Amino acid sequence: MSRIIIVSNRLPLKAQKKEGNITLEPSEGGLATGLGSVYKQGDNLWIGWPGLPLEEEQDQEYVREALLKENMQPVFLTETEVKEYYEGFSNETLWPTFHYFSQYAIYEQQLWEAYVAVNQKFCEEIIKFAQPEDTIWVHDYQLLLLPQLIREKLPGVSIGFFQHIPFPSFEIFRLLPWRREIIQGMLGADLIGFHTYDDMRHFLSSANRLLGYSNLHGLIETGRRAVLIDAFPMGIDYEKYATLASAKETIRIADEFRAAIGTQRIIISIDRLDYSKGIPNRLSAFELFLKRYPEFQEKVSLVMIVVPSRDTVEKYKRLKEEIDELVGRINSSYRTISWNPIQYFYRSFPLNEISAFYRLADVGLVTPMRDGMNLVSKEYIASKYDQKGVLILSEMAGAAQELSDAIQINPNNIVQMADAIHEALILPEEEQIAQMNAMQTLIKTYDIHQWVKVFMDRLSYVKIKQQSYLTD
Numbered sequence: 506m507s508r509i510i511i512v513s514n515r516l517p518l519k520a521q522k523k524e525g526n527i528t529l530e531p532s533e534g535g536l537a538t539g540l541g542s543v544y545k546q547g548d549n550l551w552i553g554w555p556g557l558p559l560e561e562e563q564d565q566e567y568v569r570e571a572l573l574k575e576n577m578q579p580v581f582l583t584e585t586e587v588k589e590y591y592e593g594f595s596n597e598t599l600w601p602t603f604h605y606f607s608q609y610a611i612y613e614q615q616l617w618e619a620y621v622a623v624n625q626k627f628c629e630e631i632i633k634f635a636q637p638e639d640t641i642w643v644h645d646y647q648l649l650l651l652p653q654l655i656r657e658k659l660p661g662v663s664i665g666f667f668q669h670i671p672f673p674s675f676e677i678f679r680l681l682p683w684r685r686e687i688i689q690g691m692l693g694a695d696l697i698g699f700h701t702y703d704d705m706r707h708f709l710s711s712a713n714r715l716l717g718y719s720n721l722h723g724l725i726e727t728g729r730r731a732v733l734i735d736a737f738p739m740g741i742d743y744e745k746y747a748t749l750a751s752a753k754e755t756i757r758i759a760d761e762f763r764a765a766i767g768t769q770r771i772i773i774s775i776d777r778l779d780y781s782k783g784i785p786n787r788l789s790a791f792e793l794f795l796k797r798y799p800e801f802q803e804k805v806s807l808v809m810i811v812v813p814s815r816d817t818v819e820k821y822k823r824l825k826e827e828i829d830e831l832v833g834r835i836n837s838s839y840r841t842i843s844w845n846p847i848q849y850f851y852r853s854f855p856l857n858e859i860s861a862f863y864r865l866a867d868v869g870l871v872t873p874m875r876d877g878m879n880l881v882s883k884e885y886i887a888s889k890y891d892q893k894g895v896l897i898l899s900e901m902a903g904a905a906q907e908l909s910d911a912i913q914i915n916p917n918n919i920v921q922m923a924d925a926i927h928e929a930l931i932l933p934e935e936e937q938i939a940q941m942n943a944m945q946t947l948i949k950t951y952d953i954h955q956w957v958k959v960f961m962d963r964l965s966y967v968k969i970k971q972q973s974y975l976t977d
């Protein structure tokens with residue numbers, strides 16, 4: 506029977522080693538949480554890195570067995586591979602470039618070579634399990650070369666590729682010394698998906714400018730094989746978030762939080778610690794809001810959850826210091842004995858506590874400098890059980906293309922953001938409900954299940970189309 510093999514750098518479970526004991530815990534980030542409901546079906550399998558450089562055979566065996574029970578297969582990386590392929594090329598070359606922070610990118614041949622080698626390592630692991638009739642679904646920027654590597658080993662197999670982060674305009678992408686190899690690697694897939702139409706257009710333009718491929722309605726012909734490029738805005742498991750927000754336990758936690766916070770209105774912000782998320786700008790905007798609208802002092806708190814991420818990468822360490830400093834400065838300038846303007850947490854929270862925060866929050870503040878999609882904005886909407894609440898959303902997030910009923914801002918415009926916070930807090934209830942209702946209807950329809958279905962249908966369509974090319 507054919508099945509879907511999902512492949513991503515990070516598995517949805519990560520291994521942790523504490524005092525010699527290994528445990529498995531949920532991973533952070535949109536990809537891991539988003540696809541959680543898919544891989545568990547039937548015989549499907551998820552192949553990826555369990556997030557620790559485990560080099561001892563005994564540890565590897567333990568993790569392999571534990572993951573197998575969850576339909577997962579690990580690809581173990583050595584410490585050097587983690588340094589060069591993951592922290593290095595993936596997160597210090599590709600991540601900044603693709604998020605339009607190319608001034609942060611480093612270009613080093615040794616990191617590139619490690620990236621090639623680890624993509625090959627993933628390929629070897631996949632071909633141990635994949636049958637020609639399986640569908641292999643590769644995810645994200647850490648594995649851009651993998652589609653072509655698999656194609657060379659299993660020429661007829663169905664390969665889908667989905668990119669969860671933006672694809673930059675050609676003028677940015679061309680800065681990469683290995684730009685041609687990257688496009689070639691991706692084109693090994695039958696279907697390449699992006700969150701937005703703009704990302705798709707940027708990819709098509711790079712394929713054309715670098716390799717001379719033209720396209721017809723997103724279909725590129727590479728020799729005798731056609732590859733389709735299309736946009737698939739990722740959804741969330743709407744029912745899961747909506748049900749959780751109204752669960753008894755969530756209401757109990759929310760009551761507890763409310764009692765601790767007091768009567769203040771709540772603005773929620775949740776992100777991984779990342780410069781693409783625009784956290785310092787958001788803090789500056791909140792500070793300006795307090796200054797411009799002093800009547801809201803002691804009446805509003807910003808609950809800011811920053812989830813630790815990639816903390817061995819230098820840029821992330823420095824960002825952490827910058828945020829700590831900013832929060833300290835704002836809190837010390839504005840706080841009173843009974844009020845802290847910013848409730849800052851540098852850790853992750855269990856999902857039911859996140860849901861309680863979403864439930865309580867009058868405003869969801871999502872202001873990335875650049876984001877492939879941003880699922881937090883959708884989770885906030887799905888959790889608004891009474892439809893009261895306002896979403897402020899950066900126009901640089903992929904989600905902004907769909908969520909036109911949110912208050913949209915430019916994250917570089919601090920004044921606009923400060924005013925948007927004010928606007929959100931004074932928005933009449935009927936308007937909040939009307940906006941929330943429109944956004945809920947949309948993300949309920951295009952949820953994660955629909956997203957997977959549309960992607961898979963499209964992949965089957967390309968396979969059929971390829972057959973007709975061959976018989977023409």
Ligand code: G6P
Nearest residue numbers: 515533534535536645669670815
């Ligand atoms: C984003 C990326 C994912 C990544 C996640 C967490 O959502 O698109 O590919 O897994 O961030 O980052 P990490 O480096 O911890 O895997």
